[in-house]
Amino acid sequence: xxxxxxxxxxxxxxxxxxxxxxxxxxxxxxxxxxxxxxxxxxxxxxxxxxxxxxxxxxxxxxxxx
Ligand SMILES: [Zn+2]
Numbered sequence: 426x427x428x429x430x431x432x433x434x435x436x437x438x439x440x441x442x443x444x445x446x447x448x449x450x451x452x453x454x455x456x457x458x459x460x461x462x463x464x465x466x467x468x469x470x471x472x473x474x475x476x477x478x479x480x481x482x483x484x485x486x487x488x489x490x
Contacts (some may be wrong), residue, residue, distance in 0.1 A: 431469035435462055 434440040438455035442462035446453050452481040465473060 429468040430466050431472055432465050433462040435464050438462060 435458040437457040438444050440462040442454050442455055442460045443452040458464050
């Protein structure tokens, strides 16, 4: 609700995370999204940075005790 778009479906694999190789018909990891299928937008990256920053701080505090 009211959140900006945090991610967009990968334009290359359309959210599948894998691509069918033309040579052998095998499934290979999509290089655009690294197999995730979704690519974070600028707003999504900010949120990821925010979460990582605070999650790391929490871990450090716990290990110090
Ligand atoms: Zn992809």
